[in-house]
Every structure is written in structure tokens, then in C-alpha cells.
Amino acid sequence: MTCRYTFGGDEHIFVEVDEAMSLEAFFVSLSMTNAVRDANIEGVTEICPANASFQIKFNPDIIHPDDLLARLQQLEATAESAEPVLETRIVEIPVYYQDPWTHETLMRFRERHQDPNATDIEYAAEINGFETVDKFIEAHAGAPWFVSMVGFVSGLPFLYQMVDRPRQIEVPKYLRPRTDTPRLTVGYGGCFSCIYSVRGAGGYQMFGITPMPIYDPEQEVSYLKDFMVFFKPGDIVKWKPINREEYDRAVEDVQAGTFAPRVRNVRFSLDDYNADIDGTNAKLMEVLYAD
Amino acid sequence: MPINVLSAGIATTIQDLGRPGYYHLGIPMGGAMDRLALRTANLLVGNEEDAAGLESVFVGPELEFTEDATVAVCGAELPPKIDGEERPTWSAIAVRAGQVLSFDFLKSGARAYIAISGGINTPPMLGSRSTYAIGALGGIDGRAVQPGDTLPLGRPKAPVREGLSVPEALRRGPGNPAELRMLPGLYWHRITEAAQEGFFKDTWKVANEADRMGYRFQGGHKLEFVEREQPFGAGADPSNITDACYPYGSIQVPSGTEPIILHRDAVSGGGYFMIGTVISADMDLIGQLQPHTPTRFVKVDMNAALAARRDRAQTLEAIRTALA
Numbered sequence: 001m002t003c004r005y006t007f008g009g010d011e012h013i014f015v016e017v018d019e020a021m022s023l024e025a026f027f028v029s030l031s032m033t034n035a036v037r038d039a040n041i042e043g044v045t046e047i048c049p050a051n052a053s054f055q056i057k058f059n060p061d062i063i064h065p066d067d068l069l070a071r072l073q074q075l076e077a078t079a080e081s082a083e084p085v086l087e088t089r090i091v092e093i094p095v096y097y098q099d100p101w102t103h104e105t106l107m108r109f110r111e112r113h114q115d116p117n118a119t120d121i122e123y124a125a126e127i128n129g130f131e132t133v134d135k136f137i138e139a140h141a142g143a144p145w146f147v148s149m150v151g152f153v154s155g156l157p158f159l160y161q162m163v164d165r166p167r168q169i170e171v172p173k174y175l176r177p178r179t180d181t182p183r184l185t186v187g188y189g190g191c192f193s194c195i196y197s198v199r200g201a202g203g204y205q206m207f208g209i210t211p212m213p214i215y216d217p218e219q220e221v222s223y224l225k226d227f228m229v230f231f232k233p234g235d236i237v238k239w240k241p242i243n244r245e246e247y248d249r250a251v252e253d254v255q256a257g258t259f260a261p262r263v264r265n266v267r268f269s270l271d272d273y274n275a276d277i278d279g280t281n282a283k284l285m286e287v288l289y290a291d
Numbered sequence: 292m293p294i295n296v297l298s299a300g301i302a303t304t305i306q307d308l309g310r311p312g313y314y315h316l317g318i319p320m321g322g323a324m325d326r327l328a329l330r331t332a333n334l335l336v337g338n339e340e341d342a343a344g345l346e347s348v349f350v351g352p353e354l355e356f357t358e359d360a361t362v363a364v365c366g367a368e369l370p371p372k373i374d375g376e377e378r379p380t381w382s383a384i385a386v387r388a389g390q391v392l393s394f395d396f397l398k399s400g401a402r403a404y405i406a407i408s409g410g411i412n413t414p415p416m417l418g419s420r421s422t423y424a425i426g427a428l429g430g431i432d433g434r435a436v437q438p439g440d441t442l443p444l445g446r447p448k449a450p451v452r453e454g455l456s457v458p459e460a461l462r463r464g465p466g467n468p469a470e471l472r473m474l475p476g477l478y479w480h481r482i483t484e485a486a487q488e489g490f491f492k493d494t495w496k497v498a499n500e501a502d503r504m505g506y507r508f509q510g511g512h513k514l515e516f517v518e519r520e521q522p523f524g525a526g527a528d529p530s531n532i533t534d535a536c537y538p539y540g541s542i543q544v545p546s547g548t549e550p551i552i553l554h555r556d557a558v559s560g561g562g563y564f565m566i567g568t569v570i571s572a573d574m575d576l577i578g579q580l581q582p583h584t585p586t587r588f589v590k591v592d593m594n595a596a597l598a599a600r601r602d603r604a605q606t607l608e609a610i611r612t613a614l615a
Contacts, residue, residue, distance in 0.1 A: 009539075
């Protein structure tokens with residue numbers, strides 16, 4: 001994998017690790033952005049990892065663009081030799097699939113959708129070859145997901161599923177973006193899942209909703225008191241399907257300040273994963289549910 | 292002592308120079324779209340250059356003062372009035388307790404920056420008072436200013452210097468057609484050579500969708516793509532890429548039809564290819580473009596971009612000297 005370097009004006013360097021999405025490309029992006037952070041280069045102001053690329057913002061009054069480019073290319077060699085191992089955390093996110101709120105919204109925007117006669121999740125299940133929506137949910141909530149990027153808007157995670165390429169779910173975005181998406185919608189576009197951190201426009205298919213806030217500028221939510229954004233790139237997520245009762249109870253718990261997300265620390269090795277995907281995922285589940 | 296907002300104008304928000312450092316979490320730097328105009332307005336009233344002021348679009352607010360203050364209005368030519376009497380833009384204006392600052396009709400530009408001695412003193416969030424409405428951050432409750440709001444002020448640092456004014460030559464506005472200098476790059480290789488040339492030849496027009504997040508342009512030729520098999524994860528449209536970061540000032544062209552320049556409240560990433568980036572020296576200018584303004588993109592290289600940036604820094608230095 002050879003990185004492609006290009007300038008975004010006089011204040012950004014954009015580095016494309018690969019045109020296509022893969023866990024390998026994401027790991028290079030993550031390890032290079034970590035290396036840039038550790039290198040503490042004067043003049044670097046923002047370090048933004050993305051799915052298969054990353055971006056560095058800098059002040060060209062402090063460091064010349066060509067000099068920074070050369071530094072990054074040096075770091076590419078360092079990152080390549082780094083062991084692809086990540087000390088991270090695994091988080092359980094409850095999802096109420098086929099909830100009434102995203103259903104109401106998707107019905108309002110049917111004329112912008114590929115299949116106006118099906119719901120988003122029915123459409124996604126069908127084009128990915130699942131016999132039933134339940135089987136599709138089983139696949140979506142079965143294997144865990146990597147948070148491969150945080151962005152678009154405040155604290156929104158993009159997630160990439162930890163399965164081999166043939167098992168990847170792919171769904172196109174809406175034909176034309178919606179002007180509305182409920183807050184905390186679990187969405188899908190291309191090969192990525194996402195959680196809409198705030199209400200607003202969106203083009204991803206809508207599958208369900210989580211009761212668990214992931215962005216709180218007021219920092220009143222109990223687990224967001226230290227920082228207003230929940231996710232960071234490299235987090236691992238396991239969706240947990242829940243029903244209406246469980247959803248309502250979780251919402252009450254969040255409001256009462258007693259909702260505690262299930263979060264465990266975990267060590268992830270890309271080599272182990274590539275050698276045995278399902279075995280590695282099973283071990284991750286053991287860590288998440290050991291107690 | 293606060294200022295009472297009698298009417299809010301259009302999309303009036305509290306802005307300072309923004310909150311860099313959180314773009315990797317999808318929180319944009321925000322801050323004044325025309326940073327030089329805000330800095331200048333602050334200098335005129337004796338504030339630090341990064342003090343918070345108001346950014347109004349096309350139509351200014353009506354503000355009732357409860358104590359004596361100095362104000363300055365820079366950026367768009369939106370003539371201020373004190374108790375109905377017109378005052379100059381780009382100048383320090385004394386206001387007495389009980390007086391009302393209002394505005395006449397817009398003459399040119401798009402965004403006026405209103406600085407008040409002492410600066411607006413709302414609580415900073417993530418190091419800035421800038422309003423980022425999408426994320427409900429900064430400003431008053433994370434939203435635009437509304438009638439009935441009161442704006443708290445900090446303590447003025449300098450005495451009133453009424454009549455202090457910015458020399459005409461240092462007030463920069465967009466030309467007609469406006470010219471925005473752009474460094475090709477990012478996914479520039481995705482369009483054909485003919486499309487690359489055509490993009491600079493065409494005269495574009497600012498669309499109605501022109502706000503703090505981005506400016507959309509219309510009226511040029513559709514960009515033709517170099518054919519390729521779309522990579523895994525990118526999506527089916529030739530303008531799609533595997534979702535990536537968006538530089539501030541980057542120009543994305545969904546489906547190859549209408550270019551969008553991302554500005555201070557940019558979405559931090561997404562799945563549209565970008566053909567290049569407006570240079571840092573011309574970002575302020577974008578905030579002063581009205582809808583329908585004819586606009587041309589001018590191709591520059593990195594050396595020209597850095598030279599333009601130095602020119603811009605010299606202009607700021609000249610304004611500092613003139614107002615010292």
C-alpha cells in the first residue's frame with residue numbers, strides 16, 4: 001500500500017492510503033496519524049484520521065508545506081514497520097431496529113428512495129440477498145464493527161464491519177439526501193454504518209435508533225461529563241438488538257443519569273484477525289461479556 | 292452591563308476566531324467567515340483581535356445599549372445608525388447608554404461584523420464563543436441571536452477613540468466577477484483534462500445555498516469524469532469516494548454538477564470527491580459573496596498561494612499600524 005500525498009490548499013495535506021476501504025488501509029491511517037501526533041511537529045494544528053485516508057492541517061507560516069510533506073513521508077516508513085496492534089475499547093450499543101421514529105421519517109422521504117414500496121431495511125436486506133429482515137439484523141448485529149472515522153458532524157461515528165469482503169453489507173445512499181434524520185438514528189451508506197449524533201440532513205439508509213446519546217454539548221449525560229463526544233477512531237462496537245420496552249427503559253435510565261454503557265478494554269491484533277476472523281471476534285465477545 | 296436585542300437581523304450569530312483542534316471529531320473551527328473584518332472591527336473598538344462580536348448576513352440587528360460603549364462595523368457595507376442617524380462603516384462609533392444601534396439597507400458584501408468594546412462575554416465552549424448551530428455549541432444556547440436576548444459584555448480595555456477609521460485602501464471587498472484562487476489537488480485527477488480547463492474558463496454564479504457550512508455555485512459546465520471501476524466502499528456515482536476528510540476551502544462537486552466550497556462550519560468529511568482547495572488568503576472573501584455573484588476560479592500553485600498569504604498578513608499588519 002503506497003500512500004498518495006496531495007495538498008488541500010496551503011493549510012492541509014491530504015493522504016490517501018487506498019482508494020478502497022479495508023481494515024488494512026484504516027490501520028495505516030490510524031498508525032500514521034498516531035505517529036504524527038507522537039512526533040509533535042511544530043505548526044501541525046489538526047490531525048484527522050479517516051476510513052482509508054487522513055488529513056493534517058498546519059500553519060504554513062510555521063512549517064513550509066514541502067517540509068511537512070517530507071516529514072510525513074518519513075513517518076510512513078515508521079508506521080509501516082509498526083506492529084498492527086491496537087489497545088482500544090469495545091462498546092455495546094443497544095439498537096431498536098425498525099423503530100417508529102425512523103419509520104415515520106423514511107415514509108416522509110419515500111420519493112427520494114430507490115424502492116418507494118419497501119422500508120430502508122427491507123430494501124437493504126433484499127439487495128444483500130437476505131431472505132428476511134430478521135436474518136439481515138442478525139448479520140448487522142452479529143459481527144462487531146470498527147469506528148473507522150469520527151466526523152461529518154459533531155461526534156458522528158462511521159463504522160466498518162469486522163467480516164471478510166464477501167460478507168460485507170453494501171447499500172447505496174438515498175437517491176437524494178433527506179432534509180431530516182432523527183437524532184441517534186443508526187444508518188447505512190456504502191459499506192459503512194453510522195450513528196447520527198444530532199438531528200439533521202442525511203443520505204444514509206435508516207435501520208433503527210439507539211437510546212444512547214453519543215454527543216452532548218451540555219455534558220449532562222452521565223458518561224459524557226468528561227468530554228462531550230463519546231466515540232474515537234479505533235473503538236470497537238457491538239450492536240445489541242433491543243425491543244420497545246428495553247428502549248424506553250434505557251431512555252429513562254439516560255435521563256436519570258443511571259445508564260452505564262457496557263465498555264471493556266481490549267487488545268486487537270490485525271494479524272490475529274486476518275488469520276481467524278470469527279475466532280478473533282468470538283474472543284472480543286468474551287471480553288465484552290465476561291462479567 | 293448587557294445589550295438588549297430588539298430585533299435579530301438575518302442569521303446573526305456570535306463569532307470569534309473559532310475553536311481549532313476538534314475537526315477530527317467532526318467539530319469544525321467555526322468563527323467569523325471574514326476573519327479580517329472581525330479582527331479589524333475589534334481593533335477599532337480597542338478589543339483583542341479574537342474577541343467575540345456579531346456576524347450578520349444581509350440585514351443587521353437592532354441593539355439597545357444599557358451603558359456607554361464603542362462599536363465598529365466592518366466587512367459588508369451595512370451602514371450603522373445610532374438612534375436613526377447614519378454613521379460610517381469601518382470606523383469607531385461612540386454609543387451612549389439608552390441609544391439604539393440599527394442598520395440601513397445592505398450596499399455591498401454579505402456579512403457585517405459588529406464589534407463592541409469589551410467584547411461579547413458569553414461562556415466559551417471548547418475554547419471559543421463562536422456559534423456552531425448544528426452542534427448546538429457556543430453563542431447563546433448554541434443558536435443564532437434572537438429578539439429578547441441579552442448580550443453580556445466584557446470590560447473595555449481601551450478608551451473610546453471616536454473617528455478612528457480604516458484607510459479606504461485597506462478595505463477589501465470582492466470584485467465583479469469575484470475571483471477565487473484555487474490550488475488544484477485532492478481528487479483533481481478524477482476529471483478529464485477538458486473538464487479541468489473548462490472549470491477555470493466558466494463563469495459560475497453563487498447559488499442560494501450559501502451559508503457558514505458552504506457556498507454552492509451554479510452555471511458552469513458539468514464535469515466529465517475519467518472512467519474507472521468504483522473502488523470498494525466508495526459508492527456507485529463517479530463523484531463518490533470512500534468517505535474521507537474535507538479540507539476547509541475544499542471544492543466538492545457532487546455528480547460533477549454544482550461545486551460547493553466548504554467554509555468555517557464545514558462538515559469534516561464525507562463521500563464526495565474534491566477538485567482542489569481555495570487558498571487561505573481568499574477564504575475571507577467568500578463570506579462577502581452575495582447569491583448570484585458571478586465568480587471565476589483562478590488556478591494557482593503553492594508558491595502563489597503562500598505569496599498571497601503573505602500579502603494578506605501584510606494587510607493585517609498595515610491595519611494594525613493604521614489603528615495603533
